[in-house]
Amino acid sequence: MTLRAVVKGVGHYLPERVVPNSEFEATIETSDEWIRSRSGIERRHFAAEGQTTSDLGIRAAQAALADAGLEANDLDAIIVATSTPDLTFPSAATMIQAGLGMEKGFAFDVQAVCAGFVFALTNANGLILSGQAKRVxxxxxxxxxxxxxxxxxxxxxxxxxxxxxxxxxxxxGNGTNADRGILATDLNSDGRYKDILYVDGGVSTQSTGFLRMQGKEVFRHAIEKLAQTAHTALDKIGMTSDEVDWIVPHQANLRIIKGTAQKMGLPMERVVVTVQDHGNTSAASIPLALSVGKQRGQIKEGDVVVTEAIGGGLAWGSVVLRW
Incomplete structure (x- = not known):
């Protein structure tokens, strides 16, 4: 028998404030049409004043626990992917651990920007396969x-x-592609491309900084690298795009999502898309889309799902799993 990390539950949380594209028209030179045509985004959610990353994480975690029929102390570990933690330390993960009332196990953060969830999922898979944890x-x-x-x-x-x-x-599981759970992963990074997507501040510079991006360069790298990492992961287990039920990509830009699907030879009918409603939520975008996809009735038990993401670093990767 082969040990597999199987999806037990999923959930999400979005702040109450919804910001339509039209809200930006009063402060900067833009329009709803300009934003939609370039990104596919129609609206996004913004956290309320005083509402922190760990606050959002706690609400999503509670939803996932409810979906799984579990309590917080049934978990062995929590891994949080974020680039916007509440504090320099302690980790957002330990704050969420406390907020859930989880008094055992361990918790830590992973930082790979928009690819963070894929990196965290791969780490969780490793913890389970090594016997370090049973539920993550x-x-x-x-x-x-x-x-x-x-x-x-x-x-x-x-x-x-x-x-x-x-x-x-x-x-x-039986050690075949028919098993439920994570079947393959692929992680990559290349620090030479730091300057095309970064935040110009941090602890050692004693400033918070702002996000800076060379959009055309990120777009060029994204389509190529996302399709490549998905194929690499599928190749590891002898599967092809034809066997994939759903792509659940990082929700950054609708044109990138369409370009990646085309490069993989898959129709958009097999892609879970939420970018129009959420915008780019970085490391939160894939788990948000997985949760919404399940709620919509798109993702069902037994479906083969490919998640792939690219973010600052550059860092990119993919996970193939059977739901």
């Missing part, structure tokens, strides 16, 4: 509205806040 909650949570330059129309209209959570549980 993986959370993507972000408050990117806190690092926006509101005068930069090329970035401030693209991002939103939110959180998504997924619980993995150790279960036995």
């Amino acid at each position: 909650m993986v959370i993507g949570a972000e408050t990117f509205s806190r690092i926006m330059d509101w005068e930069d129309r090329g970035t401030c209209v693209l991002f939103g806040d939110g959180a998504g959570a997924l619980i993995l549980e150790a279960q036995e």
Whole structure:
């Protein structure tokens, strides 16, 4: 028998404040049509004043626990993917651990920007396969509205806040592609491309900074690298795109999502798309989309799902799993 990390539950949380594209028209030179045509985004959610990344993460975690029929102390570990933690330390994960009333196990953060959830999911899979943990909650949570330059129309209209959570549980499989659970992963990074997507501040510079992005360069790298990492992961287990039921990509830009699907030879009818409602929520976007996809009735037990993401670093990767 082969040990597999199987999805036990999923959930998400979005802040109450919904910000339509039209709200930006009063402060910067832009329009609803301009934003939609370039990104596919129609609206996004912004955290309320005083509402933190860990607050969002706790709400998403509670939803995932309810979906799984579990209590917080049934978990062995929490991994949080975020680039916008509440504090320099302690980790957002330990704050969420406390907020859930979880008094055992361990918790830590992973930082790979928009690819963070894929990196965290891969780490959770490793913990389960090694026997370090039997149940791991993986959370993507972000408050990117806190690092926006509101005068930069090329970035401030693209991002939103939110959180998504997924619980993995150790279960036995037969060691074939028919098993439920994570079947393959692929992680990559290349620090030479730092300057095309970064925040110009941080602890050692004693400033918070703002997000900076060279949009055309990110677009060029995204389509190529996302399709490549998905094929690499599928190749590891002898599967092809034809066997994929759903792509659940990082929700950054509708044109990138369409371009990646085309490069993989898959129709948009097999892609879960939420970017129009959430904007780019960085590490939260994939778990948000997984949760929404399940709620919509798109993702069902037994479906083969490919998640892939690229973010600052550059860092990119993919996970193939059977739901």
